[in-house]
Amino acid sequence: MTLLELQKTLKEKVRSKASEICGEPVSEVAVEVPPKTEFGDIAFPIAFELAKTLKAQTGEKQNPRAIAESIKSDILEFDFVEDIQIAGPGYLNVFYKRSLLLESALEDTPGTVKGIEKQKICVEHTSVNPNKAAHIGHLRNAVLGDTFVRLLRAAGNQVEVQNYIDNTGVQVADVVVGFIHLEKLELEKIKALDRKLTESGKRFDHFCWDLYARVGVEYQHNEDLLSKRAETLHLIEEGDNETALLADFVATRNVECILETMERLSIRYDLLPRESEILHLHFWQKAFELMKEKNAIHLAENGKHAGCWVMPFESHEGSDEHENDKILVRSNGTVTYTGKDIAYQMWKLGLLGLDFKYRHFTDYQNGKEVWITTADESAAEKTAVSYGGAARVYNVIDTRQSYPQQVVKKGVALIFPEKGEDASVHLSYEMVALSPAAAEELGFELTDEDRSKSFIEMSGRKGLGVKAEDMIDRLEENAFHEVRERNPDLDEPKQREIAAQIAIGALRYFLLKFTKNTVIVFDFKEATAFEGETGTYCQNATVRLNSIFRKLGTEALEAALGSVPSRSKEFSKLFGEDDGNELWSVVILALRLEETIHQSIAQSEPAIIAKYTFNLARTSNLFYQKHRILDEPDPDKKALLIAVAETARKALTSALSTMGVSIPERM
């Protein structure tokens, strides 16, 4: 029996008894985790609730402690319950049978859910404009998204990961303008440049990063170049010309670079849907028809939106003109970004009635394939799976896009009321900004006004930001120095491998430990720390446990774990002794992993699993420091210590893997 099942059973028992006491059905029973292990393993504040209900019924004041007392006897008979105490003003605190739960903890692999595949869920994340390298803000998106995917999968869901490629937007056009009009390069020359960059260990996306910033500067005093931008954008959208081919090469190369960067962080995708296909396969036209059919959209006849097709954002009566109407088709007949997004969202939910064509894009080292969309019939390949058509869609997009995301959600719900707004979830998060000190460290000159700010927004257009690759390289280098010092006996490739694992662990944890709506004000010192509340700390706690087991040997380990059921009586006794609570707190925390994963999903908040993992590592380190497992003379005690260490090791390994953090052999 898992902790969640046990909790459910207890809740039901309390609920039925509570209904009996107050004479009317009680719907939901609240549960809490007591602040200290000594107070018990699960607490029901039900008596306070009942006292209120009874007072309302009879007008008489009731003592919550007395009510709690009357519920107590019913639960006490249950197998897994050791004791129940009435504490404080009337808490019903339940103590589990520790040795019994330890046994089930060793049987179950925590965090993995057996059973049937649930509905298909689609998660879109990363979606970096393919005109430059990714920066740490994009990493926050990707790490949040990837971790959320891992959480969903750990909970038994079927998940498809999409990385949307906006390959026909102005941002790509800007870099293309840079290549053609500033660098004076045509396609073949750009390809040669790309080869030269690669040979000298430089990156194409970093070249584009600088070029994009240069174009931005030029625009400010070069009217002529600005007109080239509109021209270029038009040619790219139209397709089938030299500029479009050049743009396609640039965008595709940037996508390849970004995918490389993300794979360093173990972030992978199933499908790359592109904006060009949404255009060329006429997704919008289809969505437009559907919207007109359902009267979700209308043509504004007068006012400032005259000649545009608009969607009413708030329900309103009377005139056809409204402040909050959202324009989906401009008066010149072209569709806005939000319009295309509605069509794309409908496809994701399987509501559009059209599909992309696909071709194989690339393979990951682990053999997994990435596919990309195409409009080209002759290039299309047969897919092994069908994409899109998800029951629920999560879009990982920063909070600044809350408004357009809400329009998309409402738009889809207007056309398909039966699907509703709940099928589209905007997983929104705050941005990563730079501290003024960090911006100066990157070599940017700040005005006095900038310096007085608490943070400075990153800007691709200005080239202001910490590039993802630079960040990872820096972390790896720092980690490598430490690893080399601590493990001089290892060869350099091994040291590098471990350093990479530590760097990624530190980076992913750093980006996950903040809750979504906290602005991360990036600071190099904090972000590169390997001590304190870091991914490194969590990895180290696990490595230490692993090293105990390595010294112990597989046979001795299995023998100890195998003997657990037969030592049940001795374990009960040991759990009751001085350090029993402290040993038990490791086990019960490890058992809460499954519950934590569910919580993290329900609240769409990956920080919950991160904080949990750190807590578990801390509890485990405390245990590690206090007990000498290998030197323990008492065989019963030794078996117990091994079993406790094993539950912690399993839960830590599983929790870290859910965060995409791997565990080095040594560190």
Added chain:
RNA sequence: GCACCCGUAGCUCAGUUGGAUAGAGUGCUUGACUACGAAUCAAGAGGUCAUAGGUUCGAAUCCUGUCGGGUGCACCA
């Protein structure tokens, strides 16, 4: 102007549907390695939870006002 988010220790942040003595990390002051590897552990100092009211058995948490900070409100993407 309207909408949304935020204000908790010197600093960076957690704090579950309202619950038990408001917690971590970091920095500071101390102490612990001939090691199941100290990227660790222990101890100490550090708080009027921005502010004023309200709701109730109970509020950092819910409601209202005020002050301070952020973001969004394009026929950009």
